[in-house]
Amino acid sequence: GAGVSQSPRYKVAKRGQDVALRCDPISGHVSLFWYQQALGQGPEFLTYFQNEAQLDKSGLPSDRFFAERPEGSVSTLKIQRTQQEDSAVYLCASSLVSGNSYEQYFGPGTRLTVT
Amino acid sequence: QKEVEQDPGPLSVPEGAIVSLNCTYSNSAFQYFMWYRQYSRKGPELLMYTYSSGNKEDGRFTAQVDKSSKYISLFIRDSQPSDSATYLCAMSITGGGNKLTFGTGTQLKVEL
Numbered sequence: 001g002a003g004v005s006q007s008p009r010y011k012v013a014k015r016g017q018d019v020a021l022r023c024d025p026i027s028g029h030v031s032l033f034w035y036q037q038a039l040g041q042g043p044e045f046l047t048y049f050q051n052e053a054q055l056d057k058s059g060l061p062s063d064r065f066f067a068e069r070p071e072g073s074v075s076t077l078k079i080q081r082t083q084q085e086d087s088a089v090y091l092c093a094s095s096l097v098s099g100n101s102y103e104q105y106f107g108p109g110t111r112l113t114v115t
Numbered sequence: 116q117k118e119v120e121q122d123p124g125p126l127s128v129p130e131g132a133i134v135s136l137n138c139t140y141s142n143s144a145f146q147y148f149m150w151y152r153q154y155s156r157k158g159p160e161l162l163m164y165t166y167s168s169g170n171k172e173d174g175r176f177t178a179q180v181d182k183s184s185k186y187i188s189l190f191i192r193d194s195q196p197s198d199s200a201t202y203l204c205a206m207s208i209t210g211g212g213n214k215l216t217f218g219t220g221t222q223l224k225v226e227l
Contacts, residue, residue: 004158033214040123042203042217043159056214091158093215103149104215106158 002026004107006092012113013082021077021110025094032075033104034067035091043091049075082114118142121204121218130227134191138204138218141185145206145216148180150189153201153220162202163189194225 005024013019025032031050035043036059045059051072060067064083069075079086089111093104121138128134136150147166151159163178165171171178177190187206191198201222205215 035215040219042119042121042205042219043215044217045214048214059214103161103164105161106151108156108158111156 004092004094004105006090006107006110008110009108010111010113012115015082015084015114017082018078018080019082019112021079021090021112023075023077023092023094023107025073025075025092026096026105029094029096029105030072031095031104032069033093033095034075034077035093036061037089037091037109039088046077046090079112082112084114087112087114116141117219118216119204119206119218122221123219125222125224127224127226128194130194130196130225132194132225134189134194134198134223134225136189136191136202136204136221136223138187139185140187140206140216142208142216143182143185144208146209147207147213148178148187149205149207149215150176150178151203151205151217152198153203155200159203196225196227199224 007022034046037043047067048056049069064080066078089109091109093106095104119140150163153159168180168182175192179188201220203220204218207213
């Protein structure tokens with residue numbers, strides 16, 4: 001079946017611009033996560049949704065970062081007034097959360113470059 | 116110091132070799148342990164998923180967890196050039212709805 005999809009795959013933004021990154025999770029997956037992966041590093045947690053509720057946003061690096069999942073399916077990560085340090089790959093993952101199945105499945109990521 | 120430490124490599128081995136990849140961690144609350152494979156410019160792909168201590172085998176892959184030593188391993192038997200990728204260990208405190216904490220990833224190259 002279809003996996004997690006993300007769009008756009010690549011985004012170039014000038015410093016100070018706002019960007020919106022989209023994630024389509026696997027159908028029926030309750031949990032959705034956003035991670036940030038800097039070059040040569042492992043992904044780092046940003047925020048977590050269970051259905052439409054944002055239950056953990058402890059990893060968001062500043063108030064310029066905002067995420068939503070209004071209908072419990074598609075999610076959008078928005079970054080306002082982008083800075084060069086925001087350049088990274090933004091990964092979305094979804095999880096079924098059923099019985100003992102807690103595996104997180106990742107999308108291909110959006111590579112953001114801020115110039 | 117990071118919660119999860121992983122040697123970034125690169126690690127280069129000949130085709131057919133047994134590969135050993137490792138992570139250490141400091142948070143004794145971690146209960147769920149995963150290995151992901153990430154090809155260049157792709158998202159991480161789940162390889163192995165284990166709960167608490169013990170071994171788990173899946174084809175050419177074996178995952179080991181030693182909670183007493185806070186040490187996890189992934190073994191790849193009969194390595195193939197297609198195994199060339201970055202291998203990320205990840206762990207979480209609870210299973211459902213809990214964030215993953217990743218290592219930095221080990222870059223592996225399997226040469227013909």
